[in-house]
Amino acid sequence: MEFDAVILSGGRSSRLGGVPKTGLMHDGATLLERALQAARGAAAVAVVGPDPGTLPEGVLSCREEPAFAGPAAALAAGLSALDRHRSRDPRHPAAAALTLVLAVDMPRADAAVGTLLAAAAEAAPGDGLMAVSADGRRQPLVGLYSTAALQHSVADARQRGALENASVFALLARLEVREVSVPRGSTDDVDTWDDASALGVTGPPDGQGFDGHHRDSHGPGTRPGDPRLNSTLEANGEKPG
Secondary structure (H helix, E strand, O other), rough: OOOEEEEEEOOOOHHHOOOEEEEEEEOEOOOOOHHHOOOOOOOOOOOOOOOOOOOOOOEEOOOOOOOOOHHHHHHHHHHHHHHHHHHOOOOOOOOEEEEEEEEOOOOHHHHHHHHHHHHHHHOOOEEEEEOOOOOEEEEEEEEEHHHHHHHHHHHHHHHHHOOOOOOHHOOOOOOOEEEOOOOOOOOOOOHHHHHHHOOOOOOOOOOOEOOOOOEEEEEOOOOOOHHHHHHHHHHOOOOOO
């Protein structure tokens, strides 16, 4: 089964004090490396967000416009990057029928992606498949969707001026998406340092991040919720916590 993949790696990481999620570590690999591993088998992959540094050969890098315009705009940017790539590749001139959409901050997403691919192989996915956690939460950022349906939704939202700062739930609202139960913990994500600790995620290897304390550009020795950190976030127009 041929599919493309869009990995969403942007966002301000406000509740992590601005530490990029892509560089956080889990089981010896960065979260971006784990997301790329989860998307293995994709014919083409686009990583959307701030410059991720060196990527494996063939993996595309792009950015939503404007920057930090939200996940729907990021998904649109990823689809556009894949289209441009396909138009230059005579071996694969047409878009894959399916596109995997995956957020970078789920260190155990590999199991969820495998479940979605197996479900798509068993029955036609229609407009797409969306992961549902063991406790019943729908997770649109672990989904395998019809590329044509996504492109239509993006075009419609862009025409209505409803793409910027929109959620992926809003973008998918008109699609008939089938929910698929995935293994427990496979869609757990990292939004806070408490989440990171619970999932065994640590700061980047340069020592910035979480090791019992929060250390970053906001100053050493601050923790999430520390008034010194919150005042800095508010000064930057970000929401603390």
